[in-house]
Ligand SMILES: Nc1ncnc2c1ncn2[C@@H]1O[C@H](COP(=O)(O)OP(=O)(O)OP(=O)(O)O)[C@@H](O)[C@H]1O
């Protein structure tokens with residue numbers, strides 16, 4: 113296995129933050145090299161240096177043996193280095209195939225060969241068992257499909273190095289499997305893979321080598337076979353972290369919300385579920401099963417065609433998020449960059465986004481916003497130089513914490529979390545789960561959508577499983593196991609039981 | 612004050628626009644004797660007033676990532692309705708109310724098209740402009756109404772002490788808009804919707820109400836501008852607001868309010884309006900022919916926006932350097 117990129121003594125400083133200090137590491141062709149570390153450890157910064165999006169403050173990069181300055185992403189791309197970014201990078205209004213072939217359009221003479229591009233896009237996505245209409249704008253697809261489209265786009269460019277920054281954070285098991293088999297194929301073709309993930313189990317499964325970063329420092333690089341999860345966590349955090357889920361015992365309270373045979377759009381019907389006070393209820397299912405649509409219907413974002421909702425014993429007709437929020441219903445959306453945050457605004461602005469309007473009849477309370485934000489930053493240990501930092505400058509996991517902080521500020525009674533721990537590190541995940549736990553202890557109810565099965569099993573009292581737009585099973589108590597959920601989610605039990 | 616703060620004030624807060632203004636004044640003082648005369652200064656302020664009212668009124672639409680291309684049409688129609696009602700012999704307050712209702716009504720139409728029907732503001736307000744213009748033409752034909760009552764003319768040409776009443780109107784409206792956009796929660800909502808309407812919507816900000824709000828404000832200010840223009844000219848005719856459309860938008864943009872939404876402020880718009888007025892005033896003083904004036908104005912608008920982009924660029928580069936240092 114030959115070395116393809118070597119970093120020597122790389123430093124990267126931003127105002128007030130040193131994101132990388134003296135990092136030296138090398139990556140080889142035909143190898144999957146995992147990069148792990150806490151939120152804000154410098155992983156994304158490191159790969160942005162490799163992709164040419166950031167210039168290192170100091171240090172040298174050698175590419176195929178020659179010292180190289182990767183002055184721009186374009187240069188990186190020319191060298192054959194491509195990345196699937198942590199954030200969703202597609203153009204919402206362009207079609208799936210236009211996104212996949214953006215700047216790389218296939219031409220027939222002078223004009224674009226749209227048919228061919230559509231065909232190829234379909235093929236690429238089919239490799240991941242995703243069959244969608246590639247001529248539709250990506251805007252209408254869910255976050256995980258965006259991710260798969262982005263991955264297809266990168267693979268289509270035949271690079272020599274592919275960097276995945278937390279590709280699986282919003283994918284469900286099935287997509288993860290197809291991603292992994294495709295990574296193995298790429299590896300066999302001699303492509304160097306750099307892989308960032310907070311899901312340590314994946315690292316053991318796919319990685320050959322592991323590099324650990326902590327606070328911008330290179331802690332070590334070791335063969336994956338010599339490491340177990342606990343070692344990695346210890347290297348990352350510098351202390352032991354419990355990787356177990358802990359829930360307080362809570363008496364199940366009265367019913368908070370009940371959906372009765374909702375019908376949403378075509379093919380999504382028979383959606384009935386309930387959440388009681390003091391409960392965390394899971395909504396499991398594959399990507400495309402319609403989980404997010406249910407959440408958005410409760411908020412009044414998507415229309416409800418048939419059926420009824422009862423909230424706190426009274427009929428409830430969702431009209432818009434602003435009205436649902438007034439009633440104490442809040443959604444933590446799955447796509448933080450598009451739906452959750454105003455990236456150009458400060459951390460304080462964002463934390464207060466859902467509540468500043470309540471503070472006064474007319475005036476905007478900037479001071480109050482700052483105090484509230486500072487408390488939230490402390491409470492969730494958000495890593496930022498100040499509450500005035502732009503959210504755009506935070507690391508991905510810390511952005512996710514801002515989204516959670518924003519939700520907790522609303523003093524809602526019913527929270528829906530759509531992929532709550534996307535991209536947060538083990539320590540932070542534990543913190544977010546503790547906040548969810550105290551929320552239900554205090555009498556709230558939670559509906560949690562998550563593609564992370566251990567999270568669902570560990571956190572939920574009950575789980576509803578969705579399959580192709582319907583809720584096909586409610587699992588209670590001991591029935592809530594990985595296996596059970598997976599079987600209903602994939603539809604195997606569904607056919608058997610003839611549901 | 613430390614260096615960093617001064618730097619941020621100068622570039623980020625756009626203080627350099629004041630410098631441009633000062634430099635222009637100094638230049639004009641040197642070139643023309645009559646520039647610094649009291650009568651000319653008052654003249655500049657009076658000329659700037661109507662533009663200012665239009666600009667601060669429409670700032671919200673641009674902050675919300677839209678635009679109001681109907682304001683000149685609404686201004687004309689309101690001015691004409693006002694003149695028409697006055698000529699029909701009704702008292703002044705009735706005429707003003709009629710004109711204001713036209714403005715508010717058109718604001719709702721714009722808000723409806725942008726917020727409910729979801730037609731991009733660029734297209735919908737452009738269409739509405741023609742509707743307003745058309746109605747004004749149907750009302751007036753090619754007539755000019757004039758000879759309005761004294762009490763009405765006072766609004767546009769009167770003085771309170773040494774200060775023109777027109778300037779007072781402009782100051783009041785600017786102050787209201789400043790407080791509304793930059794100190795109130797509604798203003799902050801407008802910024803949020805402009806910067807990321809999806810996130811604002813999911814966070815419980817009513818985007819629909821925001822679109823109605825910015826358009827009603829913009830059209831109402833356009834109606835006020837129409838009333839004052841009719842009073843100032845002692846005349847109303849179908850095309851009376853036309854020349855203000857692009858000047859108003861240009862004032863806002865020169866003032867640093869970004870067409871990308873969610874970024875900008877009222878003070879910048881004031882400076883933009885003053886800069887544009889000074890250019891016209893200067894050209895008059897220098898006896899530049901009125902045929903050549905649009906060319907100069909156009910060139911200056913392009914230059915100003917270019918400068919702004921450059922300043923932002925330098926700012927960005929300095930930030931990068933600071934980060935590296
Ligand atoms: N453009 C920027 N301006 C200022 N600070 C930045 C910028 N980009 C990153 N940082 C800071 O650098 C540090 C490292 O961030 P980075 O995004 O590399 O973390 P990460 O390891 O990818 O974390 P995560 O797991 O949360 O994605 C963070 O403290 C972050 O706030």
Ligand SMILES: [Mg+2]
Nearest residue numbers: 156198507508
């Ligand atoms: Mg990251």
